[in-house]
Amino acid sequence: MNTDTSDTKTVPTKTPMSCEEFSILMIAGVPQGRDDFPALVRAHMNLHLLSCKYHRSREFTGSALSTPVTAKIASAAEIIISKYRALPIENPAGIEVLEQSETEKTYPCGHSGPESFRINIFGESTDWLKKRPECLKCLITRLNTHAIRCGLCGKSILPGSGVALYDVVLNPEVAKHEDIGTFIDDRTVLGCMRFNCCISGAFFGGNWTEQGYVQR
Ligand SMILES: [Zn+2]
Ligand SMILES: [Zn+2]
Numbered sequence: 001m002n003t004d005t006s007d008t009k010t011v012p013t014k015t016p017m018s019c020e021e022f023s024i025l026m027i028a029g030v031p032q033g034r035d036d037f038p039a040l041v042r043a044h045m046n047l048h049l050l051s052c053k054y055h056r057s058r059e060f061t062g063s064a065l066s067t068p069v070t071a072k073i074a075s076a077a078e079i080i081i082s083k084y085r086a087l088p089i090e091n092p093a094g095i096e097v098l099e100q101s102e103t104e105k106t107y108p109c110g111h112s113g114p115e116s117f118r119i120n121i122f123g124e125s126t127d128w129l130k131k132r133p134e135c136l137k138c139l140i141t142r143l144n145t146h147a148i149r150c151g152l153c154g155k156s157i158l159p160g161s162g163v164a165l166y167d168v169v170l171n172p173e174v175a176k177h178e179d180i181g182t183f184i185d186d187r188t189v190l191g192c193m194r195f196n197c198c199i200s201g202a203f204f205g206g207n208w209t210e211q212g213y214v215q216r
């Protein structure tokens, strides 16, 4: 059993949002709802939530709701929003935490984290995820490192998935997505095996793994 609970596997961000900044945004923004913040601000807030148990608690949400939005808080919130709205997150898998439980548990990876959660990865939402061998933070770190995108539909290809191979010269509709796809040679890009994506002209060509592409 891994007893190392040090926090070395944090999600990489350039400037993590502080507790104070998060509080100010929530107090200023809760009446309108958190969805009103610009996307990157929300992403930074979600990353803060990953590591802050206090801000995930119902007590905090309640106190933010009952704190009056003074002019001082409103202008402080504007400054924080302009700081984060254009600050990129090093999150190549495009992961956003949609919902997470308040209850925590200790995972086999050695960390404690929300017992269940839903995430959005490249625009697709998962169901509630539980019974995982790793905590939410470790899952996100692993997806950031190992998830790639389908060269045709742009959705995720996770390690352990079968992949289709597309010849971009024979399939010009795939070539449009050259910038997001993963190539195994100069004209073959990997695609997903979703029913509504995998077109004729592709064939099952192997698996995507944590070590990269493995031929069938
Ligand atoms: Zn916090
Ligand atoms: Zn973990």
Ligand SMILES: [Zn+2]
Binding pocket: 150, 151, 152, 153, 154, 155, 191, 192, 193, 194, 197, 198
């Ligand atoms: Zn696809």
